[in-house]
Amino acid sequence: MALAGGLPRLPSHITEGLPLSDSSLLSALHEMLGSRGFVPGASVEERYLSDVLGNRGESPLAVVRPADTAQLSAALARCHAAGVPVVTQGGRTGLALGQLPRAGEIVLSLERMNAIEEIDVDAGMATVQGGVVLQALQDQVEPLGLMFPLDLGGRGSCTIGGNIATNAGGNRVLRYGMARELVVGLEVVLADGTVLDDLKPLLKNNTGIDLKQLFIGSEGVLGVVTRAVVRLFPLPADRTVALCAVRDFAAVRALLRHLRAQLAGDLTAFEVMWSSYYDRAVTLLGRPAPIAPGHAFHVLVEASGTDARLLAANVERALHGALEQGLVADAVLAKSGAEIAELWRVRDLAIETSRLLDPIVPFDVSVPIARMEAFLAEVAAATQAVDPRCDLLVFGHLADGNLHLAVHQPPDRPETFDAIEAAVYGVVGRFRGSISAEHGIGWLKREYLACSRSPAEIAMMRTLKAALDPRNILNRARIFE
C-alpha cells in the first residue's frame, strides 16, 4: 500500500457532477490503490459491464482492482464509511446478472489477486487467491498427478473465489460434490474491511460454528472471498464413456441405481437427455447420430478410475447387465479419446440446441428424482396454459436432481416471458424443488426466492445480512431487496 505518495489527484472531469462524498471517496481509493488498482468510471472497459449472454449493466463510479487482501480490506473500509455500494466481480461468467454493475456502484474486481500460493501434494490441498481462474488451477495440479475436480463450461474465465461465492456445481457433482464440499479453509473480508481468517488446511476442525459455510454460496452479499484452501484428488488414469438409449423414465431411474451399485465411486457423470433435446441436438452434429433418434431418453454415462483395464471391464459388465435386464434398449461405448469427445459433444451442444427453440425462457431447477416425471408433466401443462405454442426442451444432471429446461416462447407474444417464469416457478414451489440448482439467485430470480425458501428462512438471511453488512454495501439488491 505504499503507492500513495505523489499520485496526481483525479482529473476534475472524473469527479465532476458527483456528490462531494463520492468524489472524495474516489480520490481516496485512487490514492490507496494507484493507477493499476483504480479505473475511474469514464474509462471502464466494456468487459466489466457485460456478461457472457450479452446482458449489460450500468456505468459504475469506478473499478477497483486491489493487489492483495490488505488493499482490498482498506478499500472496502473506505466504501463502508462512505456508504457507497460495491459489486464484486470474478470472471463474470455468472448467469443470474448478479455481477453486472448498477449505477452508483463501485466494481471490486479480484483479477489481480490470482496467485496459486501453495500446493500441498501430501495433504491434497491448494491455497489460492480468490481471483485464480479455475482452469489455471486444474492445469497447474495435473502434472503432479492431482485434479481439482470442480468443472464447468466457464472454466477458462470463472474464478475460484466466484465458484465458492456461488457454490458452483457443474459436471462432476455426482462424484465430488458442489464447490462447498471442496473448501477446507477460507479468508473473507467483511463489508467494513474486517479480515476473517479461517484459512487453516485442516479437514477436521470442530471448534464452534463453521463460519466459512456462511459465505459459500452467499453470492457475495455477506463478504468477499479473498483466499481459500481447496481439496485436490488423485487424477484418474482413465475414463470410459457410454451413450445409452432408454425407453421410459422408470428405466432411467433403474439404470442409475444399477450403475451406482455396479460402479460405485467410479461413476462420474449421468447426464440425461430427453428426446425433446437429443433429437434436436443430433441434427447439429453434421454427421450420423451415435444412436439414432426416436428413443424417449438418451443417457450419457461417464466412469473414471485409476486402472484403465479394470475400469473398461467393469463398465462393459455393467452395461451388459443393463441390456440383459432390459433397462437399456441400445448402447455405444467409446473406445478412444476421440470417441469420448464425440459422445460428450451431443451433451455439450446444450446452448446451440436450446437456441433452436428461440426465443426461449431458460430454467435451472432441482426436483427429487422420484417426482421428476410428474413435475415435468405439470410444467408442460402450466406453460401450455400460458400459450398452447409453448414447447419444452429438457436435459440435465439427473443424478444431482438438476434439470435444465428451455421453454419456447411464442415470438409474437414477448409479454409471456414473465407468465412462463411464474408458471414454472409455481410448479417448482409446489414440488418443494429449487428454482436455482446451480446458477444462483442474483438479480434475475429475486422475486421468485419465496418459491424455494420459507418466510422464516428469508428472514434469517436478512438478519445475517444486517449483522454482517449493516450499511448494505455488498452486492446490494442481489438475492433479495
Ligand code: ZN
Ligand atoms: Zn448445468
